[in-house]
Amino acid sequence: MITCKTSREIGGMGHPIKRKEDIRFIQGKGRYVDDIKLPGMLHMDIVRSPYAYARIKHIDASEALKIPGVVAVVTGKDLEKYNLHWMPTLMSDTQMVLPTDTVMYQAQEVAAVIATDRYTARDAKEAVRVEYEPMKPVVDPYKALEPDAPVLRTDKEGKTDNHIWHWEVGDREKTEAVFRSADVVVKEHMHIPRIHVVSIETCGCVADYDKVNNHLTMYMTTQAPHAIRTVIALVAGHLGLTEEKIRVISPDIGGGFGGKVPVYPGYVIAIAVSFLTGKPVKWIEDRSENLQADSFARDYHITAEMAATREGKILATRFKVLADHGYTDAAANPSKFPTGLFSIGTGSYDYDTAFMEADAVYTNKPPGGVAYRCSFRVTEAVHAIERLTDSMARALGMDPAEFRMKNFIKKEDFPWKSPTGWTYDSGDYHAGLKKAMEVIGYDDLRREQAEKRKKGELMGIGISTFTEIVGAGPSRDFDILGIKMFDSCEIRVHPTGKAIARFGTKSQGQGHETTYAQIIAEELGIPAEHIQVEEGDTDTAPYGLGTYASRSTPTAGAAAAVAARKLRDKARKIAAYLLEVSEEDLEWEPGKFYVKGAPEKAKTIQDIVFAAYTNHPPGMEAGFEATHYYDPPNLTFPSGAYICVVDIDKETFEIKIRRFVAIDDCGNIINPMVVQGQVHGGLTQGLAPAMYEELIYDEDGNILNGTLMDYLVPTAVESPRWETGHTITPSPHHPIGAKGVGESPTVGAPPAIANAIVDALSVYGITHLDIPITPYKIYEALKAKGVIED
Amino acid sequence: MTRDITVTINGEQHTVAVEPRLLLVHLIREKLNLTGTHIGCDTSSCGACTVLINGKSAKSCTILAVQADGASITTIEGVGTPEALHPLQEGFRECHGLHCGFCTPGMIMRAMELLEKNPNPTEEEIRWGIAGNLCRCTGYNNIVKAIQYAAAKLRGEETPSTEPEFV
Numbered sequence: 036m037i038t039c040k041t042s043r044e045i046g047g048m049g050h051p052i053k054r055k056e057d058i059r060f061i062q063g064k065g066r067y068v069d070d071i072k073l074p075g076m077l078h079m080d081i082v083r084s085p086y087a088y089a090r091i092k093h094i095d096a097s098e099a100l101k102i103p104g105v106v107a108v109v110t111g112k113d114l115e116k117y118n119l120h121w122m123p124t125l126m127s128d129t130q131m132v133l134p135t136d137t138v139m140y141q142a143q144e145v146a147a148v149i150a151t152d153r154y155t156a157r158d159a160k161e162a163v164r165v166e167y168e169p170m171k172p173v174v175d176p177y178k179a180l181e182p183d184a185p186v187l188r189t190d191k192e193g194k195t196d197n198h199i200w201h202w203e204v205g206d207r208e209k210t211e212a213v214f215r216s217a218d219v220v221v222k223e224h225m226h227i228p229r230i231h232v233v234s235i236e237t238c239g240c241v242a243d244y245d246k247v248n249n250h251l252t253m254y255m256t257t258q259a260p261h262a263i264r265t266v267i268a269l270v271a272g273h274l275g276l277t278e279e280k281i282r283v284i285s286p287d288i289g290g291g292f293g294g295k296v297p298v299y300p301g302y303v304i305a306i307a308v309s310f311l312t313g314k315p316v317k318w319i320e321d322r323s324e325n326l327q328a329d330s331f332a333r334d335y336h337i338t339a340e341m342a343a344t345r346e347g348k349i350l351a352t353r354f355k356v357l358a359d360h361g362y363t364d365a366a367a368n369p370s371k372f373p374t375g376l377f378s379i380g381t382g383s384y385d386y387d388t389a390f391m392e393a394d395a396v397y398t399n400k401p402p403g404g405v406a407y408r409c410s411f412r413v414t415e416a417v418h419a420i421e422r423l424t425d426s427m428a429r430a431l432g433m434d435p436a437e438f439r440m441k442n443f444i445k446k447e448d449f450p451w452k453s454p455t456g457w458t459y460d461s462g463d464y465h466a467g468l469k470k471a472m473e474v475i476g477y478d479d480l481r482r483e484q485a486e487k488r489k490k491g492e493l494m495g496i497g498i499s500t501f502t503e504i505v506g507a508g509p510s511r512d513f514d515i516l517g518i519k520m521f522d523s524c525e526i527r528v529h530p531t532g533k534a535i536a537r538f539g540t541k542s543q544g545q546g547h548e549t550t551y552a553q554i555i556a557e558e559l560g561i562p563a564e565h566i567q568v569e570e571g572d573t574d575t576a577p578y579g580l581g582t583y584a585s586r587s588t589p590t591a592g593a594a595a596a597v598a599a600r601k602l603r604d605k606a607r608k609i610a611a612y613l614l615e616v617s618e619e620d621l622e623w624e625p626g627k628f629y630v631k632g633a634p635e636k637a638k639t640i641q642d643i644v645f646a647a648y649t650n651h652p653p654g655m656e657a658g659f660e661a662t663h664y665y666d667p668p669n670l671t672f673p674s675g676a677y678i679c680v681v682d683i684d685k686e687t688f689e690i691k692i693r694r695f696v697a698i699d700d701c702g703n704i705i706n707p708m709v710v711q712g713q714v715h716g717g718l719t720q721g722l723a724p725a726m727y728e729e730l731i732y733d734e735d736g737n738i739l740n741g742t743l744m745d746y747l748v749p750t751a752v753e754s755p756r757w758e759t760g761h762t763i764t765p766s767p768h769h770p771i772g773a774k775g776v777g778e779s780p781t782v783g784a785p786p787a788i789a790n791a792i793v794d795a796l797s798v799y800g801i802t803h804l805d806i807p808i809t810p811y812k813i814y815e816a817l818k819a820k821g822v823i824e825d
Numbered sequence: 826m827t828r829d830i831t832v833t834i835n836g837e838q839h840t841v842a843v844e845p846r847l848l849l850v851h852l853i854r855e856k857l858n859l860t861g862t863h864i865g866c867d868t869s870s871c872g873a874c875t876v877l878i879n880g881k882s883a884k885s886c887t888i889l890a891v892q893a894d895g896a897s898i899t900t901i902e903g904v905g906t907p908e909a910l911h912p913l914q915e916g917f918r919e920c921h922g923l924h925c926g927f928c929t930p931g932m933i934m935r936a937m938e939l940l941e942k943n944p945n946p947t948e949e950e951i952r953w954g955i956a957g958n959l960c961r962c963t964g965y966n967n968i969v970k971a972i973q974y975a976a977a978k979l980r981g982e983e984t985p986s987t988e989p990e991f992v
């Protein structure tokens with residue numbers, strides 16, 4: 036039950052109020068980067084490498100430069116003169132902006148052409164002649180670690196192999212000992228393939244350098260405008276572009292999902308060109324460039340093992356990961372966490388022994404390791420543990436729901452310390468799964484399945500009961516490039532009692548303009564309708580690390596509540612002054628302070644704010660504004676129980692999702708309509724990698740499905756009608772008890788779907804299939820089992 | 826080399842000199858500054874650029890401006906007014922049929938023709954009807970609901986409840 040403390044007019048927490056931002060979007064009045072048009076603006080296009088690994092012998096721009104309207108062709112050698120040809124990644128690795136001699140992956144930026152309009156720029160791009168000397172690329176991450184593999188990152192002094200880093204957590208010896216003596220051990224090898232976020236808006240920017248004032252305004256598709264401003268200052272500070280001379284504006288963003296966190300070479304080149312020409316430069320990548328060259332997600336090869344007693348008690352897990360980062364580690368993880376929060380992979384289960392290790396390698400593929408609508412590497416971890424849990428249940432001959440119920444951490448055992456060092460804040464896993472089973476009618480479905488099996492029909496039921504970890508993060512452990520991962524809110528209430536609130540985050544569709552207003556409405560009683568939320572302009576908004584990894588509500592949302600509470604404290608003082616009573620005699624109810632026992636003696640928040648400007652108490656600072664930088668004491672741990680039912684055609688192996696029930700627990704709910712919407716969207720982005728999406732490379736490093744013609748983003752037809760619901764276990768440490776939700780479903784859905792499909796096929800002895808699970812993969816697996824012939 | 830074409834967009838007539846290779850979507854966005862029509866791909870896959878050409882929904886990235894010579898085109902800016910939203914616009918907001926809003930104009934334009942042809946579509950018909958339009962944010966549940974809402978309203982019936990079914 037969602038209970039609301041405020042009236043619908045105030046529209047605080049729990050009200051499904053309609054979104055404010057929609058008004059402009061439904062009328063075509065959103066303002067996205069490509070909608071920006073500045074006088075004298077030039078257009079940039081990028082020449083890209085057809086090879087995955089090649090030496091650049093020569094770049095001939097003479098024909099391109101002859102085309103009327105072409106202003107310049109920029110190469111790595113040109114940028115080198117300004118020391119702008121390299122840049123840091125957010126993981127403190129390095130990346131070429133433009134190459135001076137070698138290309139490291141297909142579709143890598145090789146040169147930029149600048150022209151007076153889009154079409155001319157494209158003509159010029161076609162006219163640039165580049166001579167390459169192709170080399171044999173390293174595509175397979177296992178081969179990259181072989182002793183005779185060519186060393187790819189020769190730019191790194193002293194580098195003698197392709198290994199990037201090793202990471203481990205947990206107790207190796209203890210885990211090995213448990214595995215040696217356990218009754219039952221299961222083991223699965225899984226590849227979580229490389230996928231791409233495909234936000235419907237691609238990436239782009241308009242770099243507008245003003246020579247006279249030595250000032251750069253950078254309009255760009257970024258989820259983290261403040262951090263990007265700092266990065267630009269790091270990259271271009273030596274040219275006099277210091278941080279106060281840079282303004283990053285992130286206008287409306289057409290979806291981000293993690294793909295708009297990194298700094299891409301195109302942004303830097305656009306800045307360089309604007310800096311050199313003194314003209315605004317627009318760069319908008321097309322979809323194929325976006326798919327082929329922008330940071331990908333996932334690409335983890337995991338060996339996952341679980342040990343348990345014969346009675347079905349989990350004893351330990353062990354994960355070993357090979358992470359293929361492509362040409363550079365361009366993930367956007369907190370710096371102390373090269374595998375992100377993968378160590379959440381011990382799951383929702385109560386056991387105390389685990390060991391995880393990971394090694395990362397370079398290959399000749401695009402850089403990355405960014406998210407795909409998930410908190411840092413949590414999807415990989417959850418897939419591994421949830422698949423493994425099913426395998427173990429099967430090995431023990433137990434029902435997977437029963438096995439989970441038996442092993443869940445109990446509600447009363449929170450806060451709970453995980454064997455990899457996390458302190459889970461709260462949860463009620465039994466309640467979530469129980470609810471999901473009731474809603475879907477689990478027992479009936481199992482009976483139906485038994486009947487169908489007798490008839491030889493393939494029906495599967497899959498469960499996933501995941502624990503997320505979001506809201507990065509506490510400053511003691513979490514930073515990106517040294518900047519602590521707090522987030523911020525500044526609230527100004529105007530004399531008439533209407534407010535503007537600014538944040539260090541940046542919505543890309545999450546609905547912050549509405550939900551943040553609701554948090555402030557809850558705390559101050561000012562109607563959400565009259566609270567204007569602004570983000571994305573580094574000149575006006577307080578510093579923050581941005582929106583990704585479901586961190587907005589846990590960090591900036593908390594900052595909003597705390598800033599509003601500071602204002603409420605001030606309001607109490609003013610009310611006491613106006614009512615001529617002491618502060619202790621006042622009682623708060625949303626929207627007003629009244630005198631205890633005399634409710635008719637009251638001052639509304641509007642009266643109080645007006646007084647703050649017109650009649651403030653002597654000795655008090657005038658005005659009504661507050662700022663808070665919120666440093667979370669812990670992460671938040673949303674959870675969910677998902678159940679999926681599939682039917683598989685015995686002839687064509689077509690997989691039909693018959694039902695999918697998702698029960699999410701994201702703590703207290705700010706706006707149930709928005710939460711539900713986030714869950715729907717996340718589920719479809721969980722379906723996508725489970726059944727459709729994968730970026731495929733051949734042995735020469737050519738991408739085989741680099742356009743939307745063959746990279747399968749689910750449409751409304753593939754996407755089932757999601758059934759959603761919730762349980763509420765508030766976060767005990769978060770000011771409003773919320774946990775964050777945007778990514779839970781993307782994390783939780785793939786194993787539910789995979790488990791359902793494997794469940795259907797378990798009659799043939801199949802225990803695992805790698806996602807995406809396609810009819811063809813099923814066909815291959817059944818052929819390998821000898822169930823069907825060629 | 827350019828050619829003069831005349832198009833009526835949202836009721837306003839424009840005569841524009843265009844290169845024969847100019848895509849209609851670029852004419853709309855860049856020459857006529859109607860930026861509500863979006864571009865999401867280069868393979869005619871996403872539908873973000875959908876407009877109505879003589880009443881029929883079409884992906885404006887797939888048509889040359891010169892092919893639209895003489896045509897009457899409606900873009901999202903020609904749908905409803907701030908005071909009187911079109912039932913589809915209202916439905917998308919009421920049913921939370923959008924998150925980032927990037928696919929929304931295309932979805933609405935596509936749904937206009939869909940409802941024109943089939944005023945009372947089933948869920949299945951709606952899903953197939955918008956299969957040429959990608960949305961990466963919403964998971965489509967609420968887009969379907971938004972179109973059903975608009976359909977009811979256009980038929981003059983009571984609109985379904987828009988409270989979230991979040992049990």
Ligand code: FES
Nearest residue numbers: 865866871872886
């Ligand atoms: S931009 Fe026209 S279909 Fe994608």
Ligand code: FES
Nearest residue numbers: 924928960961962
């Ligand atoms: S609302 Fe973002 S793509 Fe549809």
